[in-house]
Amino acid sequence: MDLLIQDVPTLVFVVVAVPAVLAIYIVGTEYLVRLLPDKQRPRVRPWFWVGPALVFVTAFLVLPALGTVVTSFQDHDGNFIGLLNYQRQLGDFPTGGAWIAIRNNVYWLILYTLFVLFFGLILAVLFDRVRYESIVKSFIFMPMAISSVALAVIWGFMYSYQPADAPQTGTLNFIVVNVFHQAPKTWLSDPTVNNFALIAAAIWGITGFAMVILSAALKGIPGELLEAARVDGAGELTIFRRVIFPLMMPTVVVVGTTLVIFALKAFDVVYVMTAGNFQTDVLANRMYKLLYQSDNPGGASAVAIILLIAVVPVLIFNLRQFRAVEARR
Amino acid sequence: MTAQAVAREEVVRAPAWSPAWISQRLQKVLLHVVVIGLTAAWMVPAIALFTSSFRHFEDINSTGWWTALAPPFKFTVDNYAKVLSSGNLGHSIFNSFMISIPATVIPTTIAAFAAYAFAWMKFPGRNYLFLALVALLAVPLQLTFVPVLKTYVSVGLVPQNWGFVGVWLAHTGYGLPFAVYLLANFFRALPSDLFESAEIDGAGTLTVFFRIVLPLSVPAIASLVIFQFLWVWNDLLVALIYVGGTENVAPVTVTLANLSNSLGQGWHLLTAAAFLSMIIPLVVFISLQRYFVRGILAGSVKG
Numbered sequence: 001m002d003l004l005i006q007d008v009p010t011l012v013f014v015v016v017a018v019p020a021v022l023a024i025y026i027v028g029t030e031y032l033v034r035l036l037p038d039k040q041r042p043r044v045r046p047w048f049w050v051g052p053a054l055v056f057v058t059a060f061l062v063l064p065a066l067g068t069v070v071t072s073f074q075d076h077d078g079n080f081i082g083l084l085n086y087q088r089q090l091g092d093f094p095t096g097g098a099w100i101a102i103r104n105n106v107y108w109l110i111l112y113t114l115f116v117l118f119f120g121l122i123l124a125v126l127f128d129r130v131r132y133e134s135i136v137k138s139f140i141f142m143p144m145a146i147s148s149v150a151l152a153v154i155w156g157f158m159y160s161y162q163p164a165d166a167p168q169t170g171t172l173n174f175i176v177v178n179v180f181h182q183a184p185k186t187w188l189s190d191p192t193v194n195n196f197a198l199i200a201a202a203i204w205g206i207t208g209f210a211m212v213i214l215s216a217a218l219k220g221i222p223g224e225l226l227e228a229a230r231v232d233g234a235g236e237l238t239i240f241r242r243v244i245f246p247l248m249m250p251t252v253v254v255v256g257t258t259l260v261i262f263a264l265k266a267f268d269v270v271y272v273m274t275a276g277n278f279q280t281d282v283l284a285n286r287m288y289k290l291l292y293q294s295d296n297p298g299g300a301s302a303v304a305i306i307l308l309i310a311v312v313p314v315l316i317f318n319l320r321q322f323r324a325v326e327a328r329r
Numbered sequence: 330m331t332a333q334a335v336a337r338e339e340v341v342r343a344p345a346w347s348p349a350w351i352s353q354r355l356q357k358v359l360l361h362v363v364v365i366g367l368t369a370a371w372m373v374p375a376i377a378l379f380t381s382s383f384r385h386f387e388d389i390n391s392t393g394w395w396t397a398l399a400p401p402f403k404f405t406v407d408n409y410a411k412v413l414s415s416g417n418l419g420h421s422i423f424n425s426f427m428i429s430i431p432a433t434v435i436p437t438t439i440a441a442f443a444a445y446a447f448a449w450m451k452f453p454g455r456n457y458l459f460l461a462l463v464a465l466l467a468v469p470l471q472l473t474f475v476p477v478l479k480t481y482v483s484v485g486l487v488p489q490n491w492g493f494v495g496v497w498l499a500h501t502g503y504g505l506p507f508a509v510y511l512l513a514n515f516f517r518a519l520p521s522d523l524f525e526s527a528e529i530d531g532a533g534t535l536t537v538f539f540r541i542v543l544p545l546s547v548p549a550i551a552s553l554v555i556f557q558f559l560w561v562w563n564d565l566l567v568a569l570i571y572v573g574g575t576e577n578v579a580p581v582t583v584t585l586a587n588l589s590n591s592l593g594q595g596w597h598l599l600t601a602a603a604f605l606s607m608i609i610p611l612v613v614f615i616s617l618q619r620y621f622v623r624g625i626l627a628g629s630v631k632g
Contacts, residue, residue: 014431022438030535046452053443053505060502061465064473126364134618136368142375145610147563147582150603154378157394169393171377216548219621254514261466284469304469311467315460322456
């Protein structure tokens with residue numbers, strides 16, 4: 001308790017001073033900008049507004065990423081070895097090096113992204129029409145509030161396996177045995193199903209994220225617009241296709257892009273549930289193992305760069321989307 | 330709201346027991362069945378965990394969780410008692426707040442500034458800079474720990490001197506790409522008439538930002554605050570690296586991880602611990618939910 005009281009000044013400092021400093025910054029820089037001649041102002045102002053963000057991401061993300069590029073061309077002692085690290089990761093197609101991880105990331109990319117977008121959109125639109133919206137939303141959102149370790153415990157209960165003659169303790173195997181009268185499956189170690197089992201757990205964990213953002217965008221569509229369409233006699237499906245979906249498209253792109261990147265970076269679920277064994281490895285887990293278990297920073301960096309390069313098509317798609325929005329203004 | 334509801338009633342109402350009335354009723358029923366059915370199916374894994382958190386260790390391992398829902402009931406609060414009695418949970422909840430509140434406030438504020446500039450100011454290289462920021466979402470955080478930690482040590486930004494400042498700044502850097510991306514998308518969707526009419530009225534940039542853009546973006550900001558808070562609250566890795574596992578500074582996630590390790594085979598305690606650690610994020614979500622309302626924009630363009 002003494003400790004708590006000691007910390008109170010810190011808490012006050014945090015809650016009061018931090019927003020105050022940030023507000024003073026933006027008001028102060030605006031004051032400085034006002035000192036400039038009229039024509040100069042619009043040219044200088046944006047840099048004050050984006051400045052703090054650029055400083056932070058440069059320090060915490062850009063510089064480490066550049067360091068990674070350099071390390072990916074080096075061996076353990078820092079000697080330049082050209083593309084050898086990449087060759088080791090990409091050499092033995094289709095099962096050597098990083099290829100199993102790349103295959104699994106493709107599974108993640110397709111299934112995780114599409115299902116989460118699908119569920120998120122369906123749930124946001126359906127829930128918008130019922131009065132108890134906030135209650136059902138809280139239930140769907142609940143998995144988001146769980147840490148990845150707890151998520152692994154929960155899905156451990158779903159996937160747990162007992163030999164066919166013992167009573168099943170896992171929910172899924174109970175259904176498989178008692179409803180479908182099949183032999184129980186080892187969901188996490190059977191390579192034909194385990195990747196999908198992990199992806200399903202991750203989808204359950206993240207759908208609340210997509211639902212909340214898409215729902216926020218849905219609330220941004222003026223009610224009058226929907227009423228007008230209804231008065232004109234449009235069916236609900238037509239309204240969704242012709243009015244709601246096009247207006248939500250930019251947000252669908254944002255959520256989709258974020259999910260694609262989450263899928264490429266998938267780590268937590270794999271790390272805590274299978275540690276990448278039984279052919280469930282993914283790039284981020286492989287990178288982690290190379291970095292902290294095999295003491296191979298060059299290889300880990302090469303894997304990270306492969307992951308970064310995989311994002312480029314998504315960025316091009318985004319650029320087109322901006323241009324389209326810009327053109328409509 | 331009420332005016333809209335009245336309008337909707339008028340559009341929808343059909344004579345009782347006419348075919349149109351029956352089909353509308355059926356659609357309503359179907360909607361409720363689908364909504365409740367999906368939600369119930371979604372809850373199954375969580376209900377399994379919740380039930381298990383009140384079961385004895387031996388029972389969890391020998392029978393399925395659903396057997397506990399039928400008599401004879403053998404529930405216990407042992408798991409919760411063990412988690413709550415083992416030391417420092419109260420203080421680590423306090424630490425989690427100390428880490429999570431600034432690590433949410435700082436990136437949200439900075440991201441709002443940057444997002445506004447990216448959405449509504451013109452400057453050379455804007456689109457490419459913005460895309461570079463999105464690309465940074467893909468940087469695996471595990472790679473940044475060693476270089477950032479080296480810098481922290483060399484400038485003396487360690488917990489002994491600066492408390493949680495190092496971890497706030499790190500979470501800010503890691504959270505910004507998503508925060509700017511999300512907010513810029515919502516800011517960009519605001520109708521441009523708003524800005525034009527404000528400029529005609531002679532409003533300065535600050536007035537437009539604080540009086541128009543921020544109030545209209547409340548749902549987006551609320552969702553960002555929820556996610557950033559959740560990510561920081563549930564984060565284990567970043568906290569372990571920049572704060573460490575010492576008892577007086579450890580957040581909830583670190584304390585729980587230590588707990589399940591030190592008690593050995595302590596994973597069944599995680600069932601109880603998981604529910605305890607969920608309470609705060611859920612309270613945050615539920616209390617911010619009232620900002621997700623339709624019609625904030627309605628009427629803002631008129632006049």
